[in-house]
Each structure stands twice: as structure tokens, then as C-alpha cells.
Amino acid sequence: MRVYVSLAATVLVGLLVGCSSASKAPQSKEAAARATDADEQILKTDPLERNYDPHVIMKRAEAFFEKEDYAEAAVEYQHFLDLHRAHMLAPYAQYRLGLSHSKQVTTLDRDPEHVRQTIDAMENLLKEYPGSAYELDARAKIKEGREHLAAYEIYVGKHYYRQAAYLAALHRFERVLTLYPDVEDSAEAHYYLAKTYKDIGAPERAVEHLIVLLAQYPKAKIRKDGQALLASLNGKAAAAFAAAGAASPPSRMSIPPPLPPLPQTRSLSMNPADITPAGANGNGHAPAIVDCGLNILC
Numbered sequence: 001m002r003v004y005v006s007l008a009a010t011v012l013v014g015l016l017v018g019c020s021s022a023s024k025a026p027q028s029k030e031a032a033a034r035a036t037d038a039d040e041q042i043l044k045t046d047p048l049e050r051n052y053d054p055h056v057i058m059k060r061a062e063a064f065f066e067k068e069d070y071a072e073a074a075v076e077y078q079h080f081l082d083l084h085r086a087h088m089l090a091p092y093a094q095y096r097l098g099l100s101h102s103k104q105v106t107t108l109d110r111d112p113e114h115v116r117q118t119i120d121a122m123e124n125l126l127k128e129y130p131g132s133a134y135e136l137d138a139r140a141k142i143k144e145g146r147e148h149l150a151a152y153e154i155y156v157g158k159h160y161y162r163q164a165a166y167l168a169a170l171h172r173f174e175r176v177l178t179l180y181p182d183v184e185d186s187a188e189a190h191y192y193l194a195k196t197y198k199d200i201g202a203p204e205r206a207v208e209h210l211i212v213l214l215a216q217y218p219k220a221k222i223r224k225d226g227q228a229l230l231a232s233l234n235g236k237a238a239a240a241f242a243a244a245g246a247a248s249p250p251s252r253m254s255i256p257p258p259l260p261p262l263p264q265t266r267s268l269s270m271n272p273a274d275i276t277p278a279g280a281n282g283n284g285h286a287p288a289i290v291d292c293g294l295n296i297l298c
Helices: 002-024 029-044 048-052 054-066 070-083 090-102 113-128 135-162 166-179 185-199 203-216 223-244
Strands: none
Touching (some): 054 070, 054 090, 070 090, 090 113, 135 166, 185 203
């Protein structure tokens, strides 16, 4: 009996030593990759009750984020926040949720939904977790997102303008002034509002927007185009005003109230930049207002 016990003890010690030696041996990159994959598989096959463990949820979210699967990462970070909003890692999860949406933002000709989701996530971070370590970057992401949305509205508005869908264009340019008055693209919105009003036969409203452009945006890149358009609309008096660079618009001038808001729209199904601009009417009159193009809502 003692022989068997001694033999068993010897085998156990040998196994422990072998395991210890193996654990100390350096792992190859392939072995590390296999371990990572195995770890992720364990996370994906956790029983239902493990989905409530904050550390498991966070680990899964981080794994997806590192693999650049940002859509799945966003789902996991949101899952964490739904269950553990008071957890010490909640501010981090809220920040990473915003980053996950930010990583999915593409070009201006695509639906900016992820831009809006980035802004919402970062604004929630500032509201629910004030003073967090991620506050400065969150504010920068919000500013970047607002600039993207303003540029998107102008992009779509210019598409409608080229198609002579002037009412739709006016709505888009007005949205920039209403929703994003603090961004640089507001100057471009004033300019294209002036062009649109000019083309529909409302030069007085075009002049009002151009005066605001020249008075309030002295460093705008589109300022010279605005001066030329104002000169063509208002003759020598407008040219003199443009050259003088008045500090403020005349007291009688005021921007007309914005147009009523449009219903929510879908993104364009094709790239507006690739569409040939519509020509002017051949009868010498200003082209008529066209509702919308591309068979979509405006």
C-alpha cells in the first residue's frame, strides 16, 4: 500500500513539475494567437448567467474593438451600460461606445447615422459622468461630428441645387444655419442660399444672405465668391460695400425666418457628385422650382 502511495505521489510531483516547466517556457506567436482565439470562444459560449458579469461583458467588448469589429463592440459596450451604469468602468464603457460609432463613420455621401450616434454617446458621457478622464476627447468628437453633419447638409443641398430642386436645396442650407450656426460651413450655407434665392427670382433675399456672409465671416474661403455674386446682384453699391468690408450689415437687413423643417429622410442612393447638373430653361426665364429628384424625399 505504501508503495502505491509513494508511486502516486511521485507521478503527481512529476506532473506538477512538468506543468510548471511548460508554463515558464516562452510561448510562440502562434500559441499566443491560439490562446486568444480560445479565450474569445469561451466568452462567446458563456452561459446566459455569465452575460450579466461586468468583467465578462467588458472583456468581450474589448476583444471585438481590438479586432476592429466596431459594430459588435458597440453592442457589448451598450450592454454593459444597460446593466452596470453605476460601475467604476461605466465612464470608460460610455467613451468606448462613442469611439465604436466614430470608427464606423465614412464619407459625406453616406448616411451619417454613426456620426449622430457618436455625438449622442459623447454627450451622454459629459452629462452622466462629468469630470471623467475622457471629457476633452469627448468634446473634440462632438465638435468634429457637428462639423461633419453640417458638411453633409451642404453636400446634399448642393446636389439638389444642381438638379434645380430649389425648395429641397433651401431646406438643407437652412438646416445648417438652424442646427449648426457655430460651424465654419455656415458661411458656405449663406452663399448657397443666396445662389438659390437668385435662381428662383428672389434677389433681395439673396442680397441679405450675402451681406451677412461678408460681414460675419471675414476669413471664409468662399468670401470672394460672395463678393462677386453680390456685385452682380446689387450693382456698384454692392461692389462698394464688398470692397469696404462693412463691420456689420445695415440695420434694415435681416435674415428671413428659416423654412419649416422637413420630415426625416434617407441617405442618397447614389453619389450626387457624379450626377450631371441640370441645365437652365431655354425660354430665358428663371427655371421653375422642382420638388425633389432621385425619387426620394427631400
